[in-house]
Amino acid sequence: MKSVSDSCEPEWMEAEDPLFILYTSGSTGKPKGIVHTIGGYLLYSYITFKYVFNYTDGDVFFSTADLGWMAAHTFNVYGALANACSIVLFEGTPVYPNPGRLWNIIDRLGVNIFYTAPTTIRSLMKFGDHYVRQYKRDSLKVLGTAGEPINPEAWYWFWDVVGNQKCPVVDNYWQTETGGPMITCLPGATPMKPGSATLPFFGVIPAILDSEGKELKGAATGQLVFKKPWPGIARTIDGKHEWYQMTYFHKFKGYYWTGDGVQRDSDGYYWMTGRNDDTLNVSGHLLSTVEVETAIVEHRAVAEAAAVSAPHAIKGESIHVFVVLNNGYELTAELEMDIKRRARDKIGALAEPDVILAVSGLPKTKSGKVMRRILNKITRHDCELGDTSTMADDTILDELFTISGIKC
Known part of the structure; x- marks a missing residue:
């Protein structure tokens, strides 16, 4: 050289x-x-x-x-x-x-x-x-x-x-x-x-x-x-x-x-x-996922939240929220009701989640964006997740499937 x-x-x-x-x-x-x-x-x-x-x-x-x-x-x-x-x-x-x-x-x-x-x-x-x-x-x-x-x-x-x-x-x-x-x-x-x-x-x-x-x-x-x-x-x-x-x-x-x-x-x-496709259609009313998530992460127990929809026979879509809790908290029935109440009080009755699921982490891209399409698949019990090559940590998938009661 x-x-x-x-x-x-x-x-x-x-x-x-x-x-x-x-x-x-x-x-x-x-x-x-x-x-x-x-x-x-x-x-x-x-x-x-x-x-x-x-x-x-x-x-x-x-x-x-x-x-x-x-x-x-x-x-x-x-x-x-x-x-x-x-x-x-x-x-x-x-x-x-x-x-x-x-x-x-x-x-x-x-x-x-x-x-x-x-x-x-x-x-x-x-x-x-x-x-x-x-x-x-x-x-x-x-x-x-x-x-x-x-x-x-x-x-x-x-x-x-x-x-x-x-x-x-x-x-x-x-x-x-x-x-x-x-x-x-x-x-x-x-x-x-x-x-x-x-x-x-x-x-x-x-x-x-x-x-x-x-x-x-x-x-x-x-x-x-x-x-x-x-x-x-x-x-x-x-x-x-x-x-x-x-x-x-x-x-x-x-x-x-x-x-x-x-x-x-x-x-x-x-x-x-x-995203324009990140909307929740509850009984004909459109809600932003960001709006629902912002209300929920204001709760003292919640570190992160991701809201997605799931099919509902009466309302068309129901709201499922995956949460990562702060250290020292666990999802008891009382805490779940309190988190739901937070969304209801901040936005309105239509924004109250039907389901709260506590997880150790959310599926994210390597750039840190929550992959809501993965969560949408899970709430629909769909094991065909599509391209997951950009997911930062795919080990979270097993936990998501388990907690949602899905066998793939």
């Missing part, structure tokens, strides 16, 4: 040449090979990293995202390095050797920007505040979260306990297909609302459509679309361009369809309500 030059001339490429193919998480179906290109993606990853995290020279960035997923591609690799930012690469679980591992890393390496998923926050909350408070964390200036909607209780814990009420919490919404955040808080510039992804990023033009494709103005609830392209938009699905066109541009002509539900309040803030 002594004779090898220490410099390497770059290979100049066209802006629209493919940069990489990244597969979607598979939380709603078969993973898709999303193609991003050199010019647009690099520009968007650079500019979103810079402004979403208020990056300044010398900052140290730490994300718990797996490098195989878009959040890590954009922020741990391309966006961070394009801004010459020092990064912390993380491998393993945040609770080994103890639940203080992340806070130890933050202190030891002087992390300024910490980015993680709501599911990680909720999993650490159940261990209490002690493991956080034994570390100073005084280097932190910005906290970030993405991947799924964050419930207000987890937001407040992140802001209060982890950030000592001095670090803005940057919540943002995006997809593998968008290449970077589309709706996001900007630290120090955007007034925060716990649980809201807040406002569109520069140049992003969102709209809300009803089921007929009519654009809704003002405060509204419906399907999230984008009206204009942006630099980081995926160019195709690898080898399946027609599938790409059908998936994102066919449903509503002239719009990019996200497949996600959203609510916009009177201040113009956006609140994600989950």
Whole structure:
């Protein structure tokens, strides 16, 4: 190697040449090979990293995202390095050797920007505040979260306990297909609302459509679309361009369809309500899974919750909720009734779950998203689960089958 030059001339490429193919998480179906290109993606990853995290020279960035997923591609690799930012690469679980591992890393390496998923926050909350408070964390200036909607209780814990009420919490919404955040808080510039992804990023033009494709103005609830392209938009699905066109541009002509539900309040803030197919139809009334889960995780005994439907002879669909309990709790008949009552009191009688099942963990993708389609299969006693290659821990399946009384 002594004779090898220490410099390497770059290979100049066209802006629209493919940069990489990244597969979607598979939380709603078969993973898709999303193609991003050199010019647009690099520009968007650079500019979103810079402004979403208020990056300044010398900052140290730490994300718990797996490098195989878009959040890590954009922020741990391309966006961070394009801004010459020092990064912390993380491998393993945040609770080994103890639940203080992340806070130890933050202190030891002087992390300024910490980015993680709501599911990680909720999993650490159940261990209490002690493991956080034994570390100073005084280097932190910005906290970030993405991947799924964050419930207000987890937001407040992140802001209060982890950030000592001095670090803005940057919540943002995006997809593998968008290449970077589309709706996001900007630290120090955007007034925060716990649980809201807040406002569109520069140049992003969102709209809300009803089921007929009519654009809704003002405060509204419906399907999230984008009206204009942006630099980081995926160019195709690898080898399946027609599938790409059908998936994102066919449903509503002239719009990019996200497949996600959203609510916009009177201040113009956006609140994600989950995938459009993550709805519960109870006696003809549509309920958001996020709404039901948020109410239930506010209960002191519940660390995580996933609500799905099951067929019901009278109501059409009933609500089944899988819960992960905080340490020290077990699902007694009294606790089950109390959890059901919480949903009823917060939302209404229709939101009261028919069934509560306590499990040690929820089926998730490696990027931390709950695979509700797996839970939907289980509530329907369907052993054909489809593609599970992106599941982080498939050992949870045996427990789910057992607790649901299914033999496969």
